[in-house]
Amino acid sequence: MSAPRERDLTGLPIFIALVEAGSFTAAAERLGCTKTRVSLQIRQLEERLGATLFQRTTRRVQPTQAGETLYRECRPLLTGLQEALAMAEGDGRQLRGELRLTGPEDYAARVLGPAVVEFGQQHPALRIELRSGDRISDMLEEGIDLAFRLGWLKDSTLRARRLGEFRQYLVASPAYLARHGTPEHPEALAEHAWVAFTPLAAPLTWTFQRGEESCRVQMRARLAANSTAALNALLTAGGGLSVMADVTAEAEMRAGRLVQVLQEWTLPTGGVYAVYPPGRHLPARVRAFMEFFQSWTA
Template identity: 50%
Template sequence: MAADAPTDLNRLGAFIAVAQAGGFTAAAERLGISKARVSLDVQRLERALGLSLFTRTTRRVRLTDAGQQLLDETAPLLADLHDAVARTHRSAGAVSGSLRIAASVEQAAQQLAPLVAEFALRHPALKITLQASDRVSDMLAEGIDVSFRMGWLRDSTLRAVRLGEFEQFVVASPAYLQRAGAPRKPEDLAGHDWIALTLLPTPLTWRFTARNGHTRSVRMNARLQTDSATALRAMLLAGAGVTVMDRLSVQADLAAGRIERLLPDWRVPSGGVFAVYPPGRHLSAAAQAFVEFYRARWSA
């Protein structure tokens, strides 16, 4: 093959990464190579084709019409090619390439980090990045292959698979209960200091279900709000008020007596565990393998 052949797959891969990530810096981070290498590969591809694939400004990189056509026609083919190679490795019990996973800080620390470590030991040819953040990631721009979320998905257009569900408890610290008293029925919570997690669809209104099936809806008074589950737990332990947290996040604190479960005869809605995939992008073999690994561990 000639040195400047336009079908050089490395150059094509660099072009696709820039187009999907929206810039050369993000593409370089996704590919694990230097920005200069990405820029050079794209320039050589453009020279070989005799076309401009991007319009470049100091702030943005945009696809030209020719670039958009090339992306639409080649991205699925290159993804299929990479997956064919990955499936060959998987048939021999191995997964290779790279995998970028996103999750909340709490979920990454408590659940995913140990699983990622175990998965990496099983697949030494695979390079894994675990991105922990309580903000919702732009999966395409950041090159995320799969994101794990707990709770409820606001965006119905997301490509998501429900992997399981989890219980939630109403909880408070002994110090807060000594100061404010314990609620005896759901309606009492309206008079307590509530700590709201603003990531939830309705952080202030909760539905309670009794063992006999009767339901009650209560509107809380939130003196404190946060968009971080980690900060929520810290404020809870500091005695700031009452809140709802998932069972996995609080089971150690419950066992140690650092917090107490309230209203055990009433249930709040269970939450879902989801694997979310980037829109319009082929799911990589490595992501598929990890999701199935996670599902098996969750079921166990």
């Protein structure tokens, strides 16, 4: 019986870098090598596998279905191997490599940012990238290790850990309320200017609760915002009423820029989740950050 042929894994880190960078130039810059080397290694890997891993266009290279499958299976394994080697070279506890985090704009600024700085000081060999935005990211496509999401999760392919919950407030600026009056019942909101927050699934439909009484209101909006910062800017400038999460609304209310409206009525609470991409392996750097973050926010 002949011995099994040894696999050459040289091209895998280059393959993963090309998937995440999206171009040969960006992958070469990330790896610190030439575009020619990236192209050669990818071509050799495709020849060995007998499969086309990328679709090439003039602007971007995108993984084929075979490429996506290979990336999904190999990236966690290669990351784990790199971490094991780095820890063996060091003191067994020092984290190395890259950690990519993402979260909603204001949550990233007010909560994640300070936590990342302190965690980074504990692990100076670890490069941490914090991305913020209210758009839901494709974690695999963008190479995200850990995402923080506020609201209600719908993607069943993701693994998530519930960290807590947040309250929602109906708010407006004092100037808006002085000009247009303060609504005394949710039904009156339909006659007011509304600022829609477009990342929400139903930004114009809201259900208010007061004891056993429930009131569902359909708003009309001339203004809309696709980020927390934009929503806050429109509201504080007197653009109308809207709903904001407590992490943003409470700071603005303390500063006197926004006022809570219909305080005796409540809106549904949402969850704060840590979300992992699909796959079997959870890198040590992600586990370490989650342990740190939960104790940091306790």
